[in-house]
Amino acid sequence: MSYAHITGWGMSVPKKVLDNQAITQMVDTNDEWIVSRTGIRERRIAGEDETTASLATQAALNALETAHLLPASVDLIIVATSSPEHTFPSTASLVQDRIGAYRAGAYDLSAACSGFIFGLNTANQAIRSGDVNNVLVIGSETLTRFVNWKDRNTCILFGDGAGAFVLQSSEIPGGILSGVTRSDGSGGDLLILPAGGSFMPANFDSVHNELHYIQMNGREVFRFATKVMANATQEALRAARLSIDDVKLIIPHQANQRIIESAARKLHISMDRVMVNVDTYGNTSTASIPIATCEAISSGRIAPGDKVVFVGFGAGLTWGATVAQWSGPIVPKPLILPTHFRFLARLRSLLLRLTRRIEGVIWGRIE
Ligand code: UT7
Numbered sequence: 001m002s003y004a005h006i007t008g009w010g011m012s013v014p015k016k017v018l019d020n021q022a023i024t025q026m027v028d029t030n031d032e033w034i035v036s037r038t039g040i041r042e043r044r045i046a047g048e049d050e051t052t053a054s055l056a057t058q059a060a061l062n063a064l065e066t067a068h069l070l071p072a073s074v075d076l077i078i079v080a081t082s083s084p085e086h087t088f089p090s091t092a093s094l095v096q097d098r099i100g101a102y103r104a105g106a107y108d109l110s111a112a113c114s115g116f117i118f119g120l121n122t123a124n125q126a127i128r129s130g131d132v133n134n135v136l137v138i139g140s141e142t143l144t145r146f147v148n149w150k151d152r153n154t155c156i157l158f159g160d161g162a163g164a165f166v167l168q169s170s171e172i173p174g175g176i177l178s179g180v181t182r183s184d185g186s187g188g189d190l191l192i193l194p195a196g197g198s199f200m201p202a203n204f205d206s207v208h209n210e211l212h213y214i215q216m217n218g219r220e221v222f223r224f225a226t227k228v229m230a231n232a233t234q235e236a237l238r239a240a241r242l243s244i245d246d247v248k249l250i251i252p253h254q255a256n257q258r259i260i261e262s263a264a265r266k267l268h269i270s271m272d273r274v275m276v277n278v279d280t281y282g283n284t285s286t287a288s289i290p291i292a293t294c295e296a297i298s299s300g301r302i303a304p305g306d307k308v309v310f311v312g313f314g315a316g317l318t319w320g321a322t323v324a325q326w327s328g329p330i331v332p333k334p335l336i337l338p339t340h341f342r343f344l345a346r347l348r349s350l351l352l353r354l355t356r357r358i359e360g361v362i363w364g365r366i367e
Contacts, residue, residue, distance in 0.1 A: 004127035004135075005175035005327035008069060008166030010062025011294040012055045013281065014044040020156070027152040034156050035279075039257025043159025043282030046142040053085050053094040055162035056140035059290070060099055063136065064338035067166035068329045071099040071341045075132035077106035078123060080115025080139045080286040082193075082315070083146060084108055095138065099338070100345025104136075111183075112191070113253050113314025115139060115286040120165065120310065120322045121179030127169045138164040139286030146193055148213035157255070158214070159282030163290025174325040177307075178239035180232050181320045187224060190217045191315035225259045228319040230266035233311045236321035244269060246307050247323075249296060253312030254278040254288035263311070275301065285314065304328045 019042040020031040034040055046055070056079055064071060079092035092106035111118040116139035123135040140162035147155050167176070192215050195206035206212055229252060237244060244267055252260050257278055264274050275296045284291060289310050296302050306326045313319040360366035 002127055002130055002169040002171065003173055003175040004124040004167045005170050005172070005330060006165050006324055007168045007327055007330050008063040008065070008067025009164065009290065009294050009297060010059045010064070010066060011161065011163040011291045012058035012062065013161040013291070014046045014050045014055070016045045016047055017042050018045045023156055026149050027155060029152045029156060037258070038157065039276070039278045040156065040282045041279045043144075044161055045144050046160040050142070050160070051085055052081055052083050052140045052142045052162075053091050053098065055142070055160070056091060056095050056138045056164070057098045059140065059162035059164040060095055060136050060138055061339050061342065063164035063166045064099070066329065067168065068331050068333045069134060069166055069168070070334055070336065070338055071101040071345065072103060074101040074104045074134050074136055076123065076126060076135045077101060077104050078109050078119040078135065078137050079106070080109045080111065080119040080137070081141055082110065082112050082115070082285055083141045083143045091140065097349050098342070098345055100341045100348055101136070102348065111314065111318045112316055113255065113283070113285045113288070114312045114316065114318035114320050115314070116163070116289045117179070117310055117312045117320040117322055118181050118318070120167070120176065121181050121320065123167045124176040124179055124322075127167060133169045135167045136164060137167060138162060139288070139290050141285045141287050143214070143285055146212070146214050148210055151213065153218055154214050154216050157283045159284050161281055161284040161287045161291055163287045163294060165290055165293075168330060170330055175327055177242070177323045177325060178236050179320065179322045180236045180239065182228070182232065182318065184317045187220070187317035188315070190220045190224070190317065191215075222256070222259065224317055225255065225313045226262040228313050229259065229263035229311055232319050232321040233263070233267060233309050236309060236311075236323045240323040242307060242323065247273070247309055248306035249273060249275055249301055250309045250311065251275045251289055251292050251296060253314070254281065254292055255283045255313075302326050
């Protein structure tokens, strides 16, 4: 029997910080309103040279470094994202090429802000089935590129960033103990990016009518979120045969401080058992849970053996939770570090492109 242990974690955020004061220059809002209604004080904004794939690549390399695992050993890469670089190829394929994970299959997972939870649960199932041993699950976003900076309902909320976990199979019991994955498509219109898909490809009208930006019914999403966060946590704990008292730390999706506090109240736990960093990053969608986890570990709030719950919600509507027993690296440190692979990966990618070109010329496909 294989268990899926979380053996590596890493994050990467853009350099540029946008605080609430800066947003008051764009829309009719103020720092006091944003902090009291959301808990957010600042967020990171991707610069020109920072993309969903570049942030994901750096987070993945950091996670591999923590796990002592080389990219060549990765079997599967799942990138959960709502802001992929393209409709296709997948952002996961770009990451696979850039880190040099030449044995890995790679695909994107679209479940909005619940995507990282859905990715963890899928990776757990893949490892438990015995099909794969080493999986990278990444949440990466540049959602601020889809935000209407004239809409004060949404532009205050989102931020950019990426986070990644390495999951590895082991015969030792532990790792991911249970997972809950849920959807309710009847609420799809509550949080939507209307244009840019096959239903309404981007055109002059869609841009003119600003349909290529995020639209949200904040109050309804808030109501839904406060209902499902505690329920999903309890359901996942029941499936793992644990009680809330067994849990060291809850790491929720960082959307709004008030939603997190409401979930804590419903679970009858104090806020010191809940990780919150929405104040510094805003809502980074799929990246929020792995980023919060990295910060929880670096501040000493989780240690090997601790039980943790990851719980999230998002557009779709989607929601889910994962219960895990914290692990850490299970293999010794290699001589070459995963980050050294970046150069080798670039060289390999160049050689593959060159070979494809030369073959094209030889066989007359390219002049
Ligand atoms: O990953 C999932 C992503 N989405 C979410 O998590 C969103 C969940 N929803 C929320 O977090 C909250 O609903 C918001 C933070 C978006 C809004 O907070 P709220 O307490 O639900 O405010 P509201 O929408 O009920 O609006 C209250 C008032 C309104 O004015 P009136 O109609 O009462 O005069 C808004 O126009 O606040 C106004 N308002 C603002 N005022 C200053 C809305 N946005 C702003 C703003 N600054 N940025």
